[in-house]
Amino acid sequence: MMWDYFRLAFKGVKARKIRSWLTMIGIFIGVTAVVALISLGQGLQDSINEEFNKLGKNRLTVAPGGGAFLGPTSSNLAVATITEDDLDVLNRINGVDSAAGVLSKNARLEFKDEVDFINVWGFPTDKDGENMLEGISFFEIEKGRQLRSGDKYKAVIGYSIAKDTFDKEITVGSKLKIKNKIFEAVGIQKKAGTGVHDVIVRIPLETAREIYDEPEEFSTIFVLTKDGYEPADIVDEIKKELRDSREVEEGEEDFSVQTAEQTGTQLNQILDIVNIVIIGIAAISLLVGGIGIMNTMYTTVMERTSEIGVMKSVGARNSQIMFLFLVESGLLGLVGGLIGLILGLGIAKLGELLAVSMGVEIFKIHVGGYLIVGALLISFLAGTLSGLLPARQAAMMQPVDALRKND
């Protein structure tokens, strides 16, 4: 029986094509935006969580000014610096297993007469440096080897730089120039897909200090905590010790210490706020769309007054008329929602492809079943609720008055 009402309602929607489409646009623009934003946002959140889980909980970063876990790049902007002195302080703290400082610089890279500007990381080649690399997939080697103690003017090349940056591929043994000094590529990194680690060149820290004439400074210090210590406690300890050695007051630190977890939580909190804003936008757009449906349904009921009279004269009860119009308005909502869902997922997928094309290959949109069911259910409900008053008006019409309408 339901099916008959759906068919009748569908005919009603189809008979007024332009109006039905315009009404549905009111619903699907909102749904499109929300579905796209939520599946992108959720995907972003997933990728971030995954990355931080990979890094492990026992990793901390110390950076001048604001923190930057994924790399030292942004610390170039900070005025305050961290130096070998700070590294010594860290290494003396109980609970710190090892600490390694990285110096990052923007550099002119020359390969077979081609030039590009990339990010160079001066990475320690001692035991602490090796510890730091262990277990982090971003720095794994595809071909060749890692930098090792005693290397000078050797380089490990990020995947994208090796494969894509220059006309010719950089391979193990290739000679290239950084700041006009000749380096030998000893290793090519595996593809990391994070958007950061594929476009760096790692060289020994001492070599970086030499060519950039930076004998003391670090961009970031990576810290590994010992097993059995709570990373958050170590953060407090590090802060205290660094405040003492750098002679700054609590609350006025010119450095930052973060755990991987903290950084992840902060990002998650931001994304949660974004989600709330999205839901707010969704609610407003559905309300506006719903008012559009209500408007359309009132017009439809007016226009079809005599049809309502006819249906009543052939035995339709008030409840059946009401139901018929509710299904019709629900259908407008549902089809609007369905189109919105498809468009939204399409846009999200485009966003994913765009991110991947820009090197962030770990990014995958997240399309939860709840999102699909929720979007359809909520748009159907919005349609039905909006149709409630118009459908009631149709149902309550007196058959004689309704029939007289077409005289």
Added chain:
Amino acid sequence: MNKPIIELKDVWKIYQIGHVKIPALRGLSLSIHSGEFIAIMGKSGSGKSTLMNMVGCLDIPTKGRVNLYGDDIASFTESDLAQTRGKKIGFIFQKFNLIPTLTAFENVMLPMIFQGIPFEERKKKAQSLLSMVGLSERSAHRPGELSGGEQQRVAIARSLAIDPEIILADEPTGNLDSKTGKMVMDLIIKLHKEQKKTIIIVTHDEDVAKYAQKIKVLRDGLVIGQKK
């Protein structure tokens, strides 16, 4: 004769338009028995359409009783009235009143949908009714693609969909030329003779009324005479 199936006793219907009360029926009484063919004649404003609405359960009287199979329709709920219309009465209108978005076939099925009759049964019934009115080949057409005569024949098929005992026809030939009007009247006569339907036809056309067994003449909301 048996008890009448339709009985109006001292029926008043007063319409209020603004502060003015306009009586359409003023104490009209009338009995119709099962299997009768009655024409109701009168000028416009004589109350014949109002009478039709009462008998068809589309409206209830201001005063007086309208008994349908012994029950006073004034005591009916809206749902009872709809049920009665859906099960006992078939309407044929002057303006055909088909649903423009539905095909002829679907229009004939419509009353059965509201009665909850399963699709297969509806389909069979609608097909046989359309073939009875000679429109089998036109069943997939919408009303806009049918001539006036064809539309009215679809409407007749629709009025028979739920096998009502009573057929109410309000100026069924009013919008048709005389040739198609004759064709429609022949169908209605056939319903009376072969299917023993009770037919009530409202008209101001003597040629239409002459087919009826009885002609009631209305003026100013009262039956003022009976021909035949």
